[in-house]
Amino acid sequence: MKQEFDKQLDSLLRGTRGGAGEVRRAAAAEHLSPDELSAYAENALPQAARSLYTAHLADCSDCRRIVTTVVLASGAEVAREARPAGVADVSRAASKSSWGARLAALFSPRVMAYAAPVLAVAIIGAVALVILRGRQGSEAPNVAQRSDEEAARPGSITQPSPSAGTLEAAPAANIDAPAPQTQGSPAAAPGVGTAKTETTTNAPVKVKEMAQDKSNELADADEFKTASPVPKPEVAAAAAAPPPASSQPAEAVPVAPTSTGARAPAREADDREVSRQRRSAADNAREAERGEDARRDAPEPERGRAMNNNNERAERRVYDGKTKSDGNVPSETEGLASARKRQGGPATGGGRGAASETRFVAGHEFRRQGNAWVDVNYRSSMSTVSVRRGSDSFRSLAADIPEVGRAAGQLPGTVVIVARGRAYRIN
Amino acid sequence: MPRPVEDSALVARMRSSLEKYLLRHRPDAPAPEVAKFLDALHADDLLLVLACEHGDEAAWEDLMRGFRSTVLSAARSASTGEAEAEELADSVWAELYGTRVRASDGRPAGKLAYYSGCGSLGGWLRAVVGQLGVDRHRRVAKLVQTEEASDFDRLADSEPTGDGWRPATAPDPERALSETEAARAVADALARSVAQLDDEDRLLVRLYYFDGLRLKEAGAVLGVHEATASRRLTRVHGEMRKRVETILTSECGWTREETAATLAQAAALLDTDLASLVTSEPGVAPEGRAGAVEARQPDG
Numbered sequence: 001m002k003q004e005f006d007k008q009l010d011s012l013l014r015g016t017r018g019g020a021g022e023v024r025r026a027a028a029a030e031h032l033s034p035d036e037l038s039a040y041a042e043n044a045l046p047q048a049a050r051s052l053y054t055a056h057l058a059d060c061s062d063c064r065r066i067v068t069t070v071v072l073a074s075g076a077e078v079a080r081e082a083r084p085a086g087v088a089d090v091s092r093a094a095s096k097s098s099w100g101a102r103l104a105a106l107f108s109p110r111v112m113a114y115a116a117p118v119l120a121v122a123i124i125g126a127v128a129l130v131i132l133r134g135r136q137g138s139e140a141p142n143v144a145q146r147s148d149e150e151a152a153r154p155g156s157i158t159q160p161s162p163s164a165g166t167l168e169a170a171p172a173a174n175i176d177a178p179a180p181q182t183q184g185s186p187a188a189a190p191g192v193g194t195a196k197t198e199t200t201t202n203a204p205v206k207v208k209e210m211a212q213d214k215s216n217e218l219a220d221a222d223e224f225k226t227a228s229p230v231p232k233p234e235v236a237a238a239a240a241a242p243p244p245a246s247s248q249p250a251e252a253v254p255v256a257p258t259s260t261g262a263r264a265p266a267r268e269a270d271d272r273e274v275s276r277q278r279r280s281a282a283d284n285a286r287e288a289e290r291g292e293d294a295r296r297d298a299p300e301p302e303r304g305r306a307m308n309n310n311n312e313r314a315e316r317r318v319y320d321g322k323t324k325s326d327g328n329v330p331s332e333t334e335g336l337a338s339a340r341k342r343q344g345g346p347a348t349g350g351g352r353g354a355a356s357e358t359r360f361v362a363g364h365e366f367r368r369q370g371n372a373w374v375d376v377n378y379r380s381s382m383s384t385v386s387v388r389r390g391s392d393s394f395r396s397l398a399a400d401i402p403e404v405g406r407a408a409g410q411l412p413g414t415v416v417i418v419a420r421g422r423a424y425r426i427n
Numbered sequence: 428m429p430r431p432v433e434d435s436a437l438v439a440r441m442r443s444s445l446e447k448y449l450l451r452h453r454p455d456a457p458a459p460e461v462a463k464f465l466d467a468l469h470a471d472d473l474l475l476v477l478a479c480e481h482g483d484e485a486a487w488e489d490l491m492r493g494f495r496s497t498v499l500s501a502a503r504s505a506s507t508g509e510a511e512a513e514e515l516a517d518s519v520w521a522e523l524y525g526t527r528v529r530a531s532d533g534r535p536a537g538k539l540a541y542y543s544g545c546g547s548l549g550g551w552l553r554a555v556v557g558q559l560g561v562d563r564h565r566r567v568a569k570l571v572q573t574e575e576a577s578d579f580d581r582l583a584d585s586e587p588t589g590d591g592w593r594p595a596t597a598p599d600p601e602r603a604l605s606e607t608e609a610a611r612a613v614a615d616a617l618a619r620s621v622a623q624l625d626d627e628d629r630l631l632v633r634l635y636y637f638d639g640l641r642l643k644e645a646g647a648v649l650g651v652h653e654a655t656a657s658r659r660l661t662r663v664h665g666e667m668r669k670r671v672e673t674i675l676t677s678e679c680g681w682t683r684e685e686t687a688a689t690l691a692q693a694a695a696l697l698d699t700d701l702a703s704l705v706t707s708e709p710g711v712a713p714e715g716r717a718g719a720v721e722a723r724q725p726d727g
Contacts, residue, residue, distance in 0.1 A: 005660065005661060005664055006661075006664035006665065006667075006668055007694070008668075008690050008691060008694040009664045009667055009668050009671075009690075009694075010664065011694035011695075012613070012617055012690070012693060012694050013617070013621075013632065013636040013667075014636055015693075015694075016614065016617060016618075016636070031558075033541060034538070034541070034551055034554035034555045034557075034558055035541050035542055035543050035545065035546065035551055035554070037554040037557075037558075038545075038546035038547070038550035038551040038553065038554040039448070039543070039545040039546035039550075040546075041546070041550055041554070041648070042546045042547060042550050043650040044467060044545050044546045045448055045545065046448055046449050046452065046453070046456075046460075046464065048449075048452030048453050049447075049448045049449070049451075049452055051626065052452065054626045054627055054630055055626040057630055058626050058627075058629040058630035058633055059629075059633075061633075061637070061638070062561050064630070064633060064634065064638060064648075065557070065561070065638065066554055066557035066558055066561065067554075067648060068634070068638060068640060068644070068648055069501070069504055069505070069553065069557050070550050070553045070554050070557065071644070071647050071648050072644060072647075073500065073501060073504060073553055074547075074549065074550055074553065
């Protein structure tokens with residue numbers, strides 16, 4: 001870095017290159033020896049000797065050139081070699097840091113003074129995280145248990161009827177979805193139908209039943225169109241198969257169409273039950289056929305979306321049902337038998353007559369009330385939005401909430417569906 | 428590494444160094460200073476050299492292996508080509524190798540005997556190579572005086588034109604003569620002011636302006652930081668200006684205004700000529716030009 005040089009003088013000196021006044025070149029014998037030059041270049045001379053050589057160098061370009069060469073060539077080496085040997089050895093030894101020295105430096109008190117608090121905070125945070133995760137995991141089954149308890153409490157609006165308990169308790173696949181085979185996800189799965197998933201300990205049984213129920217309904221519907229209304233062998237077998245004794249409590253899965261829920265020990269009662277189930281199955285098949293036709297008539301994107309959403313929701317409901325499972329996986333026939341019994345069971349809601357029906361459409365359970373199909377989750381206190389089929393509002397609503405469109409397409413008449421915390425009345 | 432060196436030889440060498448560099452200038456140097464000087468000696472290099480002097484082949488191999496690159500690098504700096512550098516390096520090794528202990532009296536007879544251990548062996552070898560290179564250059568090279576005289580000489584010899592100091596025929600010979608004398612006066616004043624500087628200041632001026640070193644390099648030679656060298660040079664400029672003005676006003680009878688004007692004109696002229704010099708001789712380094720100027724000086 002240059003300070004403020006006298007520019008004029010700087011130019012004059014540069015022009016003369018400082019040669020003005022330089023003494024004649026000294027004789028060879030008067031030049032400094034290599035030892036003197038190297039010692040001077042490395043600043044290793046005592047002050048008195050250095051001053052003497054400085055005077056010579058100031059006037060001798062040859063010696064000055066050699067000194068300059070040595071200085072520029074040695075550079076850092078000159079600085080290093082100028083130090084006493086002892087100091088150089090110590091510095092070299094220090095530079096060769098061994099692993100032991102590195103570890104010692106790493107765990108030195110100075111380092112540990114800062115690292116220890118940080119380490120403690122990190123450990124505490126990790127422990128807290130583990131504890132919190134453990135609590136969350138333990139809370140999930142507790143929540144499920146509480147849901148089950150609430151479902152079992154009398155008076156709960158979501159309390160399934162004794163005849164339809166299993167079907168209501170586990171909202172599984174809808175009519176459009178194939179039988180999902182996947183296992184359940186945690187309780188934090190999307191909440192479609194989770195409010196209805198207050199189940200007994202037979203949740204997996206019910207989910208399986210409902211899935212199989214829907215798939216068989218589809219199959220039955222096809223059969224109705226093409227063949228005689230003869231129930232499929234598995235339907236009959238399922239109807240004839242006794243329910244599992246270990247998985248279904250008597251109050252949840254009635255075997256006999258009586259309010260008491262007692263099993264019909266006699267074969268005549270069983271035959272009557274089977275025939276009634278066949279009739280109801282036929283009715284359901286016709287309903288399914290009408291729903292299928294309605295779906296086919298729906299716009300392609302909407303139907304496709306509906307089908308896709310049905311599949312998704314079916315899986316979710318399966319997940320929801322599976323989360324509360326106790327691991328019992330009933331056979332398909334057992335589940336179908338339970339489903340048939342549920343459908344043939346007495347009506348709920350009081351005073352609706354012996355022909356009350358429940359339908360599972362678009363992931364919702366609807367109960368027939370006169371000419372209307374009402375979502376079981378509907379409350380009179382809910383804000384209700386009325387929408388007419390085919391209107392722009394309906395189309396936009398169906399696009400926004402596909403399950404509304406599916407329910408409206410599959411259920412005749414007025415449909416009251418509860419979705420996203422609001423009730424929609426489809427006329 | 429242990430060397431087969433007698434203690435007496437080592438002691439003798441150390442005493443010689445002490446006398447040469449400390450006691451000769453300060454016979455009454457205190458013991459701590461003596462101890463400090465002895466501690467600063469490069470003991471390993473000194474032992475290696477002593478072992479080489481006494482014919483230890485292993486020591487010689489260590490010397491060759493450890494400093495071959497240093498010698499070759501220094502030879503390259505002092506040479507114009509690779510072949511010349513290798514030849515110079517071989518010459519150095521030959522001279523060093525030949526300096527073994529004489530069988531007759533066991534006294535050293537070579538350059539190794541002059542290594543005191545005060546500086547490093549590597550630096551000493553570089554100095555040896557540099558000195559041999561200078562000697563070789565003097566014997567071999569034939570320096571031809573370039574067309575460029577010193578700027579002040581040219582300044583003094585040039586004929587002013589109507590525009591100022593230009594090497595052309597002036598219409599007024601009297602004016603030209605006066606201007607030439609003014610230029611010579613300025614050059615002389617400048618030279619005298621440089622000579623009156625302290626040794627270190629003068630060395631700094633030589634290193635920076637004559638040898639073409641950068642300020643950082645000049646400071647390294649002096650053993651000071653670049654900032655220190657810059658401050659010192661600024662101070663030197665001030666001193667020199669005062670001396671030049673004093674000389675011109677007192678001895679030449681110029682007024683202050685005339686002195687200032689003459690210095691400004693001279694500086695402007697030198698700047699212009701320096702630029703033209705650079706463009707006309709792109710391959711000549713400052714050292715080369717310095718060497719060319721130096722060649723005109725008779726050998727001492």
